[in-house]
Amino acid sequence: MSHTPGVRQAQKQQSRRALLDGALGLLEHQNLSGIGVREVTREAGLSPAGFYRHFRDLSELAVVLVEESLASLHGMIRRVLAESGDSEQLIDRTVDLIADHVREHRAHVRFLARERHGGVRAVREAIAAEFERFAEEVAAGLGAQPASEGWPAADVRMLAELYVEHMVATAAAFLEAGPAGEGRIARTARTQLRLITTGRRHWLDEG
Amino acid sequence: MSHTPGVRQAQKQQSRRALLDGALGLLEHQNLSGIGVREVTREAGLSPAGFYRHFRDLSELAVVLVEESLASLHGMIRRVLAESGDSEQLIDRTVDLIADHVREHRAHVRFLARERHGGVRAVREAIAAEFERFAEEVAAGLGAQPASEGWPAADVRMLAELYVEHMVATAAAFLEAGPAGEGRIARTARTQLRLITTGRRHWLDEG
DNA sequence: AAAGTCGGCAAACGGTTGTTTACTGAATGA
DNA sequence: TCATTCAGTAAACAACCGTTTGCCGACTTT
Numbered sequence: 001m002s003h004t005p006g007v008r009q010a011q012k013q014q015s016r017r018a019l020l021d022g023a024l025g026l027l028e029h030q031n032l033s034g035i036g037v038r039e040v041t042r043e044a045g046l047s048p049a050g051f052y053r054h055f056r057d058l059s060e061l062a063v064v065l066v067e068e069s070l071a072s073l074h075g076m077i078r079r080v081l082a083e084s085g086d087s088e089q090l091i092d093r094t095v096d097l098i099a100d101h102v103r104e105h106r107a108h109v110r111f112l113a114r115e116r117h118g119g120v121r122a123v124r125e126a127i128a129a130e131f132e133r134f135a136e137e138v139a140a141g142l143g144a145q146p147a148s149e150g151w152p153a154a155d156v157r158m159l160a161e162l163y164v165e166h167m168v169a170t171a172a173a174f175l176e177a178g179p180a181g182e183g184r185i186a187r188t189a190r191t192q193l194r195l196i197t198t199g200r201r202h203w204l205d206e207g
Numbered sequence: 208m209s210h211t212p213g214v215r216q217a218q219k220q221q222s223r224r225a226l227l228d229g230a231l232g233l234l235e236h237q238n239l240s241g242i243g244v245r246e247v248t249r250e251a252g253l254s255p256a257g258f259y260r261h262f263r264d265l266s267e268l269a270v271v272l273v274e275e276s277l278a279s280l281h282g283m284i285r286r287v288l289a290e291s292g293d294s295e296q297l298i299d300r301t302v303d304l305i306a307d308h309v310r311e312h313r314a315h316v317r318f319l320a321r322e323r324h325g326g327v328r329a330v331r332e333a334i335a336a337e338f339e340r341f342a343e344e345v346a347a348g349l350g351a352q353p354a355s356e357g358w359p360a361a362d363v364r365m366l367a368e369l370y371v372e373h374m375v376a377t378a379a380a381f382l383e384a385g386p387a388g389e390g391r392i393a394r395t396a397r398t399q400l401r402l403i404t405t406g407r408r409h410w411l412d413e414g
Numbered sequence: 415a416a417a418g419t420c421g422g423c424a425a426a427c428g429g430t431t432g433t434t435t436a437c438t439g440a441a442t443g444a
Numbered sequence: 445t446c447a448t449t450c451a452g453t454a455a456a457c458a459a460c461c462g463t464t465t466g467c468c469g470a471c472t473t474t
Contacts, residue, residue, distance in 0.1 A: 007442090008441050008442070015451075030326045031241065032238070033238035034326050037431080037432060047453050049453065052433075053452070054451095057432090116324075117324075119241050128383065158402075161399070162373075162399045162402070165372075176335065192365055195410060196406055197406070199404070200406070202409050215420075219421065222421075244461085246461095253421095254424070255463085258463095259463075260420085261421095
């Protein structure tokens with residue numbers, strides 16, 4: 001354990017992780033504006049002063065949490081876009097993936113839902129910027145599908161935003177409902193997606 | 208100013224209003240979990256102890272704010288449902304009404320968006336319950352329209368929820384965008400509503 | 415006019431907060 | 445091996461916090 005560079009870095013990363021995880025844990029039941037530096041360090045097993053070796057303040061830590069939370073969400077979206085099959089199967093699969101994601105990343109999803117319109121500007125903006133990128137990615141995916149042939153780019157974009165918005169709302173509903181109401185949420189989400197798909201199919205026929 | 212009953216009550220109501228308004232003002236830039244009793248009383252021009260003559264704690268006050276915020280929203284929804292005309296005009300009018308409402312009740316809307324998934328359970332539940340009632344009201348309105356002839360009740364309900372969700376998302380987007388981006392938000396919202404309407408028109412044609 | 419009600423206040427309670435300070439000791443590089 | 449770096453610490457700081465207490469004085473009732 002000596003003269004091997006990196007030990008120090010690794011220990012620091014470990015503390016940093018403990019701070020991030022501790023904060024995420026506290027944010028499960030509280031708001032970002034409702035937790036404090038001391039509380040987080042207590043949760044992480046550090047002294048209060050130790051916090052400042054890693055972050056300037058709590059909102060800086062929170063922005064890192066945003067990035068981590070959306071990285072996992074990003075993976076999910078890519079998985080959704082990679083699916084293939086008829087639209088019915090695709091819808092089922094999409095809703096299942098959302099449900100899985102909420103189950104496996106409950107804390108992340110809750111954090112995003114809570115702070116998306118929360119009281120800390122920097123965090124709000126970080127989330128908004130990342131959702132923007134999601135919409136772009138979804139738009140690119142939709143644009144590549146045969147169903148979007150002949151669509152103006154702006155229309156593809158608004159459809160992508162509708163999908164993203166619906167996905168976020170569905171995830172939040174899963175959260176709030178708990179395991180019991182999961183079935184009902186999923187059924188509603190699927191039907192709504194079917195209706196949107198119907199509209200999509202006839203979009204160019206009229207108006 | 209004496210021996211006339213009601214003076215006391217009126218003065219008390221005035222203080223109560225000052226507390227509610229003060230809190231709503233603070234909530235414009237902060238989270239509910241981020242403000243304190245003392246802060247609110249300072250804003251309202253009362254002493255800290257005075258607060259407890261009106262509310263047990265801040266979340267009790269917040270629940271009252273929820274009711275007031277949703278009363279105004281409720282009025283807007285009724286106005287939307289009362290509109291008549293072809294679907295194109297109806298969509299335009301709806302989005303305009305949402306924009307108006309956000310302009311005139313900025314603080315209320317912000318408060319709802321912020322605390323809908325916020326850290327205080329009682330408040331979250333109060334908002335959720337009221338949104339539930341909205342969905343029912345919208346469902347009743349949709350069910351009465353000729354366009355819903357032959358629709359199963361469950362489908363009407365899910366459409367209502369989709370509309371409500373979209374309305375809330377649009378209002379939140381107006382908030383975040385400010386006057387500058389208002390046009391873009393409105394355009395997107397209108398197009399999305401047109402797509403949903405298209406889906407609605409062809410809902411019974413296919414599987 | 416006297417008695418009662420009660421909204422608002424000042425003061426005090428113990429407790430928490432964010433942040434800075436000077437320090438220690440292990441990991442590091444020469 | 446010896447000097448340096450630096451993550452983590454304990455302690456202190458002043459500033460708040462929520463809540464309770466006892467009291468006052470204006471309204472209200474009798």
